[in-house]
Amino acid sequence: MGVIRHKIWNEVWQHKGRTLQIVFIIAIGAFAIGMIIGGRNMFQARAGESWRASSPAMITLAVDPAVDDAMLTSLKGIRGVEQVEGYIQTTLEWRLAPTDAWQTGGLIARDDYTDQRYNQSQLLSGQWPTRKVFAFEKGDDTAFGLQEGGVVYIRLNDREYTVPLGGVVTNLTNLPPGFGGTAQFYTTRTRLGELTGSTNFNRILAGAPVYDETTVTAIADRMQDRLEKQDIEVTGAAPPPDQPRRVADPAVYYLQSNLDSIFVIMGVMAGLALLLGLLLVYNTINGVVSRQVNQIGMMKAVGAGSGQILLIYLSNILIYGLLAFIVSAPLGVLGAYGLYMFFINVFNITPGPFSLSPPAILAQLAITMLAPILASLGPLRTAVGITVREAISTYGLTVPTGFLERLLAGAQRAPRLLLLTVSNTFRNKWRVLLTQATLVSSGVIFMMVVSTQQSVTYTFGDVLFSILRFDVAFQFEQPERIEQIEALTLAQPGVESVEMWGLSSPKMWPADRPQSNEDQSVQLFGVPLPTRLYGPHLKAGRWLQPGDTYAVVLNERLAHKTGISVGDRVILDQGPHGKSEWEVVGLFLDPVLVRSAYAPRDTLLREIGSLNRASTIWIQTTRTDAAGEAAMAQALRQFYEQRHFKIDAHGLFFGRDTAGQIIEL
Numbered sequence: 331m332g333v334i335r336h337k338i339w340n341e342v343w344q345h346k347g348r349t350l351q352i353v354f355i356i357a358i359g360a361f362a363i364g365m366i367i368g369g370r371n372m373f374q375a376r377a378g379e380s381w382r383a384s385s386p387a388m389i390t391l392a393v394d395p396a397v398d399d400a401m402l403t404s405l406k407g408i409r410g411v412e413q414v415e416g417y418i419q420t421t422l423e424w425r426l427a428p429t430d431a432w433q434t435g436g437l438i439a440r441d442d443y444t445d446q447r448y449n450q451s452q453l454l455s456g457q458w459p460t461r462k463v464f465a466f467e468k469g470d471d472t473a474f475g476l477q478e479g480g481v482v483y484i485r486l487n488d489r490e491y492t493v494p495l496g497g498v499v500t501n502l503t504n505l506p507p508g509f510g511g512t513a514q515f516y517t518t519r520t521r522l523g524e525l526t527g528s529t530n531f532n533r534i535l536a537g538a539p540v541y542d543e544t545t546v547t548a549i550a551d552r553m554q555d556r557l558e559k560q561d562i563e564v565t566g567a568a569p570p571p572d573q574p575r576r577v578a579d580p581a582v583y584y585l586q587s588n589l590d591s592i593f594v595i596m597g598v599m600a601g602l603a604l605l606l607g608l609l610l611v612y613n614t615i616n617g618v619v620s621r622q623v624n625q626i627g628m629m630k631a632v633g634a635g636s637g638q639i640l641l642i643y644l645s646n647i648l649i650y651g652l653l654a655f656i657v658s659a660p661l662g663v664l665g666a667y668g669l670y671m672f673f674i675n676v677f678n679i680t681p682g683p684f685s686l687s688p689p690a691i692l693a694q695l696a697i698t699m700l701a702p703i704l705a706s707l708g709p710l711r712t713a714v715g716i717t718v719r720e721a722i723s724t725y726g727l728t729v730p731t732g733f734l735e736r737l738l739a740g741a742q743r744a745p746r747l748l749l750l751t752v753s754n755t756f757r758n759k760w761r762v763l764l765t766q767a768t769l770v771s772s773g774v775i776f777m778m779v780v781s782t783q784q785s786v787t788y789t790f791g792d793v794l795f796s797i798l799r800f801d802v803a804f805q806f807e808q809p810e811r812i813e814q815i816e817a818l819t820l821a822q823p824g825v826e827s828v829e830m831w832g833l834s835s836p837k838m839w840p841a842d843r844p845q846s847n848e849d850q851s852v853q854l855f856g857v858p859l860p861t862r863l864y865g866p867h868l869k870a871g872r873w874l875q876p877g878d879t880y881a882v883v884l885n886e887r888l889a890h891k892t893g894i895s896v897g898d899r900v901i902l903d904q905g906p907h908g909k910s911e912w913e914v915v916g917l918f919l920d921p922v923l924v925r926s927a928y929a930p931r932d933t934l935l936r937e938i939g940s941l942n943r944a945s946t947i948w949i950q951t952t953r954t955d956a957a958g959e960a961a962m963a964q965a966l967r968q969f970y971e972q973r974h975f976k977i978d979a980h981g982l983f984f985g986r987d988t989a990g991q992i993i994e995l
Contacts, residue, residue, distance in 0.1 A: 349650065352614055352702075356654035359604030360697040361662050366600050368666025368690030370593045373673045376682045377583050384502050386580040387415075387448035387535035389550045392567035393557060396530030401560070405534065408556065410549040412539050415447045416531030418522055421980040423485040424513060426475055431964050432485060433474075434979045435513035436504070439522035448535035449503045451516065454680065456497030459517045465497035467514035469678040473507035484515070486525050488976065502583075503569050506678040509585070533567060541579055550576045551847045563905055565835075565851045573924070576847070585677060604697065608705040615647070616709040626713055636714040643710050647702050655698040662694055797920065798989045800863040800948040802963045805833070807976040809943035815975070816947075822969060824952045824962055829863050830944040832856025832934045833982075834904060838892070838927070841899040841911055850892055853926045854882075854902065856934030856944065863948045866928075871896035871916030874930055882929045883916035907938050922983065922992060946982060959988035 397416065405414045418439040423432040440446065443458040456478050459465045470476045478498055484491050505511035523529035536553065538546050554564045566576035569584045578584065626639060666687060674681045812830040819828045832855065839849040857864065859876045866873045869886045884894060894900060896914055903909045912929065920926055935941050951962045970977055983992045
């Protein structure tokens with residue numbers, strides 16, 4: 331056993347370069363997987379804990395017009411309702427200095443911040459909003475430059491105010507800035523009434539004793555029916571804002587699907603890195619065995635059995651694995667914590683105490699101790715199976731004579747160094763194949779990552795630019811006269827083309843089935859035909875044509891969700907303006923407005939009682955660079971404001987005015 335221990339020690343210590351190489355290769359894969367598992371487990375645990383602690387509402391409704399306290403009280407009497415709470419959510423414009431451009435933000439007002447039942451906000455520092463003092467969302471200091479103790483300039487209903495900022499609040503139902511969220515401010519219900527003239531609630535939150543989707547959906551139906559009997563329009567408002575729902579499971583973080591996708595991609599990449607590392611380990615062990623065939627023969631000649639030889643090499647591999655674990659475990663913990671903090675900041679969650687992830691440690695231990703052994707089974711089987719005669723007589727150099735060997739033997743005039751290089755390179759063809767597979771796979775993974783990045787850039791860059799052919803887009807608070815706005819805008823320097831579009835938000839359902847509370851709300855645009863400022867990316871059917879009347883094209887995601895195809899007929903319910911039947915003539919791609927649909931402008935305006943008046947304007951300018959678009963948007967905003975045409979602060983694209991800003995989302 332002393333000889334065996336000496337052999338094992340010699341292999342590890344005397345060949346430090348090889349030892350470090352193998353340990354480093356194994357540790358890289360283990361570190362990557364440990365970091366991802368640990369970071370995921372830590373973040374998901376913290377995100378789930380924070381989400382559940384905020385007491386998310388099971389039912390979230392947006393109502394128009396807003397409701398008063400009496401209506402809210404009446405909803406509490408509906409069968410199955412445990413509690414009902416209302417709050418106010420609106421948009422405003424803000425800036426940090428009088429010379430800055432206005433930016434879009436959100437404003438939330440609650441009746442009592444110290445008595446919140448659902449979607450609870452948490453005060454992190456400072457004070458809750460008071461009559462004159464606002465609070466702002468955690469993360470907005472980094473993303474937008476807001477500061478506790480500072481001031482912000484806001485504009486509501488065409489009036490400007492200077493507002494002190496006295497506290498930092500976190501509310502997980504708000505979309506984080508890293509996911510396209512805007513600055514979020516908080517005030518009291520009384521103060522919002524002074525600023526806007528209304529203290530009624532436009533958001534209703536409710537819950538049941540226990541979450542069951544069927545039961546809670548029935549409660550939401552009863553609430554909606556009561557509100558609609560009072561001519562109050564009801565839509566779902568549970569996050570995320572691009573896919574609002576009436577009912578949501580309070581135990582599931584609404585961005586969980588995004589998180590799952592991110593970690594799956596990271597896990598796949600880490601697994602591929604581990605696989606490539608194991609191929610290198612295989613090649614390295616195979617090379618070691620090949621060089622030590624004579625030693626194996628001598629050990630067998632003096633009485634060593636196959637088990638003892640296997641023990642020597644397995645011991646070496648286990649030592650490599652143990653060293654790799656010692657290296658990867660602490661690095662994996664640090665990496666997991668770094669990944670955890672990265673996602674904590676991106677998703678705007680308050681960090682919790684540091685903790686280890688046992689599954690991550692166990693995964694690293696299993697990878698470092700078992701994976702190298704599995705990768706080495708092939709070379710080790712060859713090592714223990716060789717006979718004494720084969721080992722001592724050939725020194726491991728015997729290979730079958732093939733076409734390449736015969737070709738090299740006949741190349742008498744070629745330089746001997748070249749022949750030796752080629753012969754040694756291809757002497758062990760299996761090893762060459764594995765080396766090439768490792769190199770090719772590395773290149774494929776690199777190309778896959780780069781091509782995926784380029785594909786995303788293409789989809790959200792070139793494709794979107796081909797769809798959004800305008801440079802600046804605004805939404806007016808009220809429909810304005812088309813001829814007047816278009817003429818005034820075209821007269822402005824730098825404006826090339828202008829189109830006014832209609833806009834409504836009807837409920838939609840297939841004409842062959844009855845209306846239900848689960849029907850989708852649609853962003854329906856009325857398009858002037860033909861249009862120059864929108865390039866439809868059709869997936870099926872056709873685009874709108876001059877002369878079309880009750881024809882509509884749908885976003886393919888919306889159509890898939892509702893089970894509607896080209897040729898189907900749908901009902902569009904415009905609320906007080908009534909219902910009408912339309913034919914679906916096409917499906918298109920639009921990754922920004924996923925609930926969008928397009929119809930002839932004149933038909934839509936006639937349906938909603940807004941003939942010759944439209945609420946959105948799409949502008950093509952002479953400057954198409956990002957800075958030029960932003961400058962034009964600012965100049966046009968000022969132009970409209972000077973003439974008392976009120977621009978909606980939130981707009982069509984989450985507060986973004988230009989095509990470049992939209993694509994950055």
